[in-house]
Amino acid sequence: MACGLALSLSGTAAAAAGVSARDDRGVEIRLAQPPARIVSLAPNLTEIVFLLGRQDRLVGVTRFCNYPSEASRLPKVGGVVDPDVERIVAARPDLVLCTTDGNPKERIKVLEELGIPCFAASPQDLAAVFRAIETVGALLGVPDRGRREAASLRARAARIAGRADNKPAPRVLFAVSTSPVIAAGKGTFMDELIRTAGGVNAASSYSGRYPRLSVEDLIAAAPDVIFIASMAGVERFPPEVTRWTEVPAFRDGAVVTLDGDLVTRPGPRLVAALEEVSRALAGWRARGAPGRGTAAAGATRRRP
């Protein structure tokens, strides 16, 4: 767990004031003044820079940075796992925002050896995303904006959590692939979204983060609601899977497609995803919680 985004210092956003912050590697990043040329090496960090209103400082992003739409028009410096060191250096950044669980360590090290400060953020849950927004805000010289945006997102998430209190909890499955069926298990953002919205992750009995489910696994998991986290446009389950109306979600047509970017990027839009999940769960409750009583297979299922 990387939750120690302890931000130090940073008073006001006065132009001459130095800024500093400790990143997820425990490295203290000090800048004499807020950065004027920023390279972002992950789509979620690009989204955070836009949220903080500092997009005019971005001089390089990855080819996956597509939100907001202006981000796609910024100069590209490669991908997340294959950032192009030479292009990054050529962009003359005074700060690189990077991640520890996507960007290769060696390339970040090269950048640091060339004297470019690199700030690494890898939030692992919603709370850490909010803290990262505050920390990056401090580092970019807009600490108040950072705190304000984080507080607003926290309030939206808390509202969702409050809405689910003492309500029946549906079994929810997040499918990151439909053929084969691959679910989001414990330790994923999608698992946290399900729990925060008041559901039970139907794939939580599996040990891996992304277990592959056979049709029979799916019947045993008995999800009431299924979300498809679509990575490549609209995705559907193949007919030989959906014909199994023993699965409550297929029987009731409770299959919702979400933009995969929303739920796999630890950025501000996780809260938007949370609201969509919450809406679908409210719809299930409004139908009178149809899965209950008939989904006995779910209650008595076993795993070898």
Next chain:
Amino acid sequence: MTRPELAAAERGRRAWAVIVALAGALAGAVALSVTTGPVPVSFREVAEAFRHAFAAEPWPSAAARVVLDLRLPRALLGALVGGALSSSGVAFQALLRNPLADPYILGVSGGAAVGALVAVLLLPAGASLPLPLCAFLGAALAAAGVFVLARRRTGVSRERLILMGVIVGAFLNALIMMMVALSPPGKIPGAIYWLMGDLSLGTLGRVGLLVPYVAAGTGVLFLLSRGMDLLLLGDEAAFQTGLPVERVKTAVYLTASLLAGSVVAVSGLISFVGLIVPHGARVLVGSGHRRLLPAAFLLGGTFLVAADVLARTVSTSGELPVGAVTALCGAPFFLYLLRRDRGKP
């Protein structure tokens, strides 16, 4: 009868006893497969399900549907695929006189993979039927291409077949890597899992579709079994016995390729079975093809159904790719079988 004749008759009787035992093992593996899985179903419910199987009414219970509509087709598909790949492997090993030959050695796998990737990556999502069709067409085209390239006026030599197979295979592999590298990330898992082998496409309809292909393919190979016995002697010697060598080679090659292509189309590239099961079967019944082919079919079917039971149930993190389980569990077992047999040729 002379003493050698008596000994041969005794060996033959023992081999047929082994084949009957293998048929029993296959039935046992299928029975294990229909009674095992993540949805709890008791033996009583399984028996109940089979009693209702012949009644033309809707499923009596969810458990019955899981047994008859999910586990049974999958077990039957495993038996067909394992059997067909092993029979095809026997044929390729005889045709090429090479113990390392398997159904995939001459481009069938690459062709099927390219066909499947075209279906997954280029055709619209949700259309699941074209994948088997595209894979089969790819396999058939690749097999035919290798054959045409290897052919000369004097016939088809083994060396040229292998060489052309390797070249065509390398070309198709390059195509596969290109397609995977250039495709959007969300589409990759489907293609990768198919490449690793996957029995989850088993539905009664697909099994029914596959049965005539497998029956015809293995039937033709069985009719060619004396020809394959003679091919093992080498082309010259086989020709001396009066065998129409080139015609037999052509028939064996096309039959074994189409047999492999038809099952690969439904199951993906399940590895190891077609390479090793023929050797295991040879240890059990000897190398005469009239006994070797049925023994390899039954042993291969048993082996794949058993591997699939493990793939479906053994991991707590979901289903494992059956193509990996076959090699993982099969390698030690067949090593034992083959080392035990060191004394014999």
